[in-house]
Amino acid sequence: MKAIQINGKTIAEALRARVARDVALLQTECNVTPGLAVVLVGEDPASSVYVKMKARQAHAVGFRSQQFLLPSNVYEADLLGLIDELNADDSIDGLLVQLPLPGHIDLWRVLEAINPAKDVDGFHPYNVGRLAAGRPALVPCTPLGIVHLIKTVVSDLNGQDVVVIGRSNIVGKPLALLLGDAGCTVTGAQLQTRNLPDLCRKSDIVVAAAGCAGLVRGDWLKPGAIVIDVGINRALDSTGTAKIVGDVAFAEASKRASYITPVPGGVGPMTVAYLLANTVNAAVSRRGLSLAMDREARHVGPSCLREQSLEVDLQRAT
Secondary structure (H helix, E strand, C coil), rough: CEEEEEEEEHHHHHHHHHHHHHHHHHHHHHHCEEEEEEEEEEECHHHHHHHHHHHHHHHHHHCCEEEEEECCCCCCCHHHHHHHHHHCCCCCEEEEECCCCCCCHHHHHHHHHHHHHCCCCCCCHHHHHHHHCCCCCCCCHHHHHHHHHCCCCCCCCCCCEEEEEEECCCCHHHHHHHHHCCCEEEEEECCCCCHHHHCCCCCCCEEEECCCCCCCHHCCCCCCCCCEECEEEEEEEECEEEHHHHHCCCCHHCCCCCCCCCCCCHHHHHHHHHHHHHHHHHHHHCCCCCCCCCCCCCCECCCCCCCCCCCCCCEEEC
């Protein structure tokens, strides 16, 4: 058996197309153009690439997109002042500060300064609390993308045994809440978890988000399991060339899993696509328009839009 790859690029493209349709409808029916502001502190190469990607995709779906580039030695007070200005700017619906931040800046002070209604990253404690309580909220983008990917290959998540390896506030914790709400039995694990291979072997779905290259081996998996690889790690191949690899030993896992996400091209594209979806949701919600914040990771825009099924591109893993 060879696992079928879940093509995140194609699924994200379909989601972005739906967001673009929502934006066009908001513009024609409500004279509203969603606005997204991204703040980058410093010149971290990876962060710069992410910010440019977000800006490019935001522009492509019809957003009003703004980027604010601050020096790495910016005073925390100046950063907080900029956030206050963007909070007060009614043309801005989504506001995010690209992470990581320089060490002299208090991360939580920055996250808590963002207006929760514009917190399209879903990191503000207000949104975290609403997610935990099962209330509508802006939810972190990567977990939304992961659940969406899983639902393209599993029609009903009720009763599924899931292990989520990694307990970060960005992925592991909110993902466990989303999957639990969807009816799964979720085990939260980490690198230090005892008998981690045995936990994986009992699971219908394995999500690897620990930041450890090749952690999940093929013989850790139940035959036919679904494997979602969130890891992004730099490694050297046999020729000494740097490449991006995930937290799963892909070749081994592909021989036992039924479905698997590749790295790159799996979860990553979904994260940016859901940033755009969250921005539309924020634009609609802030104006008191009809909106369903979808807890099952399917983007829903204004209520006058009809839900359309996404085409799923699946490829045999080689």
